[in-house]
Amino acid sequence: MASTSRLLLHASLPPPTTSISKTNSGSHAVIRSIWHNNGKYPKEKTCIETPLLLQHNQKHHYTCDQIKRKHFVKATHAQSKNEPEPQADSAKPIWNSIKDVMHTIQKFSVFYALIGLLSGILSSSLLAVEKLSDLSPTFFISMLQFMAAYSSMQLYTTGVNQLADIEIDKINKPYRPLASSKISFGGGLAIVAASLFMSFGLALMIGSKPLLWGLILIFILMTAYSVNLPFLRWKKSTILTLLSGVPTILTAYNLAPYLHMKTFVLKKPFIFTRSLAFTTVVMTFFYVVISLFKDIPDIEGDKKEGLQTLSIRLGPKRVFWLCISLLEMTYGIAIIMGLTSPFLWSKIFTVMAHAINAWILWFRANSVDLKSKEDFQSFYMFIFKLLYLENVLVLFVR
Template sequence: MAFSAATPTASPSTTHALNASSFRFEAKFSLSCLFPVSSLRISSPHLASRCRPPASVSQRGKSAHIGFWACSQVGATGSNPLLKNLYNFQDSCWRFLRPHTIRGTALGSVALVVRALIENPALIDWWLIFKALYGLIALICGNGYIVGINQIYDVGIDKVNKPYLPIAAGDLSVQSAWLLVLFFASAGLLIVAFNFGPFISSLYCLGLLLGTLYSVPPFRLKRYPVAAFLIIATVRGFLLNFGVYYATRAALGLSFNWSSPVSFITAFVTLFALVIAITKDLPDVEGDRQFQISTFATKLGVRNIALLGIGLLLANYASAIFVALFMPQAFRRSVMISAHGIFALGLILQAWVLEQAKYTKDAILQFYRFIWNLFYAEYLIFPLI
């Protein structure tokens, strides 16, 4: 009883004031956690998209989940500005490299090296893995130079067609972009010169030169449709496949000799690169017309060029099946026929989806991504054919 009497008791008015104060504090804290994104100034749409809560959040308990997510994001980025700046720069560099082109380059080079080793298993030296890695790094550097120099001179067009690219979005300065492309070119040239000899070095320089002529004034050959797609087909088709296979055989101590599978993949991918070259402009018609860039898509129309690309790829797949049927001694017929038949059916289905969507920009982008996926798939099956 004495303890109870000594314990202070709050009056109703005091209790109400404390509860109100507590509510104001909790509400202020909750709101600051729930809606921190609105107070952040995020210049890049790409980064701003990362500040949205996950779309998979269910309606039940949504507020609590978003509040926790937002608070963790603010804590992660605001606690260390240096780490935040490094992350943003890394993200910009990765987008600057155009990852979908890197995947094609990496898959192509790995597939050709594996094929050369399969053809000559007795000559495999595991120390050559390091040389292969040097070659892959050099190819990625060359790829980075070509796509980077194109972005530097296409800032105005990219602000219309590809506003998510780092220079167009304002996430990477032109000066930083120049430093990156000069680094890529010099690093790639040094790696090739010290590891692969004069012939491969000359092929590498040719690739860089063609990439420069494609983008840089006064040449800017991308303005001319035929020259543009011939450059892309040459670099991504012939030079990559021939150069990697030649370098691999040289590293194994062998003279160059075309094998049937390598001849096939070089011809197949060169035509495929031609299709990529003519369809890559399909989503960019608006900006190309605004900046007076002449492409097949601006001249002949999006639908016609899409159908042309589909027709060329179907012819490519038909030729692969034909080769497998009439040269069974050179290829694994079961793999060649079944894989290319499946790819062709997938392409036909995607063409139907594009037609049903009336060639909207989103549908065209999905179609273009599908073409790249088919490109990757060809290299994935190449060691098995």
């Protein structure tokens, strides 16, 4: 019976003239069929049940084990191409976690204000330089130390304000970490306490009186501005907001770094130079505008909290154009002070730069939709960009 079936099978095979490539193709198909059906190759039946395969491979002197080993490697290699790389997959969640943490820190620290602080410190520190020899490694190390101490205080002031304004921020700024519960109240409290400790710790280690007294002033005024305690929470009043906000920013951004670098680092007597006078006047107007304008996009939450900001009393449109008028007046003062400069290059540069800025400001202000909260917020960021630019321009005033 077996011999009869074998004869019938051979009778059904193609004649000997059939090409090897066709035989090879058939053998691969049989092997793949066995692999996909069973998930493994049979130990002995593979060669017995496929005489066509044996007929082809006997000509090449392949053994059954060699055939199985050869096609097993091919099948395994093909399967491995479709499998995802575990390292690439595991790297993505780690990278996404890092980005999420950095994004949370950026929102918690109010990054645009931090950039304003650092650019102001750099600008005011350079104003204290009288000659190129003052730009020593000690100068830059001391400036970085100052930045570290005041950046920590910046984290304290923004943090304590967010801790006190969680319910307001759920309406006005729901993306902030505390309002969105990305950072718990206890976690925010720990960050604020650590930032305050680090700020004063660095100041005591450095030993600079301008640095230390500046931090004390900022700590007192910004705590009074934010904390909801009797006789505090000064943000409820526009006048108290200006009295706490403007001196704080002017001290942190301009006066304290100038005094620190001039008297403590360079060991030179304090001189109220023309450049410092220009910076003080122009930046004071900028900080008044920032203190008033920041409340325009926050009217909805401030009303529910019972705050009486100028934007609530007068309306966002009037406060908006008041701020534009103050900034245009600032550029006018800058142009007048530039015209009185004894240096021709400084006169030309100061007048031209501030005239161009005044035109850009007016053009940008007229494109704002006064009914859009998003437009108000975008213009608020534009004011900070003008502030960054002004920190550069003051270096050319002589």
